[in-house]
Amino acid sequence: MIDPRLFSDESVNIDALKQKAYNGRWAEVEEGVIPLTAADPDFPVSSVITDAIIDYLKDGYLSYTPHTGLESFKESIARYINTYKDEEVDPKMVLPIDSAARGMYVIAESVLVPGDEVIVFDPVDYLFRESSLASGASITLFPAKVENDSIDLITLESYITKKTKMICLCNPHNPLGLVYSKEDLDHILTIANKYDLWIMNDEIWSDIVYGEKPFISILSLGKERNKKTLSVFGFSKSFGVAGLRAGALYAHEQEIFNTLVEKSHVKTTAGGIASLSQIGAMAALEKGRPWLEAFLTHLTSNRDYGAQRINAIKGLRCRTPQATYMFFVDISQTGMNSTEFAMRLKSEAKVAVVPGISKFFGPGAEGNVRICYATSRALLTEALDRMEDWVNKNLK
Numbered sequence: 521m522i523d524p525r526l527f528s529d530e531s532v533n534i535d536a537l538k539q540k541a542y543n544g545r546w547a548e549v550e551e552g553v554i555p556l557t558a559a560d561p562d563f564p565v566s567s568v569i570t571d572a573i574i575d576y577l578k579d580g581y582l583s584y585t586p587h588t589g590l591e592s593f594k595e596s597i598a599r600y601i602n603t604y605k606d607e608e609v610d611p612k613m614v615l616p617i618d619s620a621a622r623g624m625y626v627i628a629e630s631v632l633v634p635g636d637e638v639i640v641f642d643p644v645d646y647l648f649r650e651s652s653l654a655s656g657a658s659i660t661l662f663p664a665k666v667e668n669d670s671i672d673l674i675t676l677e678s679y680i681t682k683k684t685k686m687i688c689l690c691n692p693h694n695p696l697g698l699v700y701s702k703e704d705l706d707h708i709l710t711i712a713n714k715y716d717l718w719i720m721n722d723e724i725w726s727d728i729v730y731g732e733k734p735f736i737s738i739l740s741l742g743k744e745r746n747k748k749t750l751s752v753f754g755f756s757k758s759f760g761v762a763g764l765r766a767g768a769l770y771a772h773e774q775e776i777f778n779t780l781v782e783k784s785h786v787k788t789t790a791g792g793i794a795s796l797s798q799i800g801a802m803a804a805l806e807k808g809r810p811w812l813e814a815f816l817t818h819l820t821s822n823r824d825y826g827a828q829r830i831n832a833i834k835g836l837r838c839r840t841p842q843a844t845y846m847f848f849v850d851i852s853q854t855g856m857n858s859t860e861f862a863m864r865l866k867s868e869a870k871v872a873v874v875p876g877i878s879k880f881f882g883p884g885a886e887g888n889v890r891i892c893y894a895t896s897r898a899l900l901t902e903a904l905d906r907m908e909d910w911v912n913k914n915l916k
């Protein structure tokens with residue numbers, strides 16, 4: 521039975537977060553500021569994770585683990601993905617890796633050479649762009665215009681050139697909070713197959729989906745069509761374990777899987793995932809699902825409350841996310857750009873949000889800010905109260 525107090529207002533330990541939560545969050549903002557910034561929950565992780573790590577530590581050994589990860593962990597990952605995401609992943613084709621972010625760099629390094637072009641949606645999380653650039657490729661931005669709660673893909677094919685080597689797919693989409701329909705995925709895969717392109721398929725957000733529109737994996741369209749799809753999954757978003765730096769890569773073809781292993785440097789021990797991270801992530805996958813479901817119930821309630829509050833503020837507008845725990849808020853009617861909005865909101869109203877600047881999401885994010893709601897209802901309410909007062913005073 522899941523403890524109903526897990527996601528209560530009292531469960532957020534701000535003193536601990538001030539010591540431990542970095543990347544634009546509590547440990548990096550000045551006293552009194554509420555950070556609704558990086559996508560990282562304010563709640564302690566499930567006790568199944570901490571118990572498993574403590575138990576592993578009991579005999580005092582922290583030896584090397586197998587180069588390509590603990591067999592039991594690879595099996596857990598495959599079982600979890602196959603159970604919850606209608607995919608058919610072979611544990612032998614799973615590579616545990618030290619973060620989803622690192623996995624994206626490994627994919628890029630495995631398939632790209634200088635001179636290649638990569639299609640990156642605009643906006644999307646900066647890791648797609650950065651991982652591709654690090655491999656010497658150049659980026660072609662595809663403007664991700666949203667029509668009727670879906671990304672309009674009609675012109676995608678016109679962005680392909682002779683040099684295009686890979687399409688990046690963020691499903692569900694950060695920061696737009698959207699999942700792709702089967703038709704959308706079929707469209708992307710048809711183009712990728714036609715031009716013999718790789719797909720970097722990032723499904724790190726696939727557990728944080730609210731159900732109105734289900735998550736569908738591109739891999740559910742069949743192995744044959746997905747020979748060049750390289751997938752990345754992570755645990756940070758689902759289970760609040762970003763500090764473990766744990767993630768996984770998986771593929772369907774042996775040859776490219778071998779290349780992923782080689783480029784990850786796990787065989788030399790220069791790369792690879794810490795034993796405690798594997799143990800913690802494995803416990804989350806094996807026993808953390810009730811915690812995740814309770815988290816989703818809390819998030820649904822915060823999402824509905826927050827979207828309604830934001831849309832009631834004059835000058836602001838946001839969609840109700842289908843997935844992820846971030847609002848992508850259109851602030852263009854305030855007369856401020858996203859940098860001015862975020863900087864002033866932080867200094868004058870003591871609420872930190874992520875500005876929609878190129879560095880984080882691409883140029884197409886301008887006019888928006890991203891607000892994370894994986895926090896308690898009390899903190900979300902206080903932050904929205906402050907934001908509402910501040911916007912009302914400053915609307916140009």
Ligand SMILES: Cc1ncc(COP(=O)(O)O)c(C=O)c1O
Nearest residue numbers: 559619620621645694724754756
């Ligand atoms: C789409 C996407 N991919 C990858 C990552 C990186 O995740 P991790 O910190 O677990 O490496 C993030 C983090 O926000 C993300 O949003």
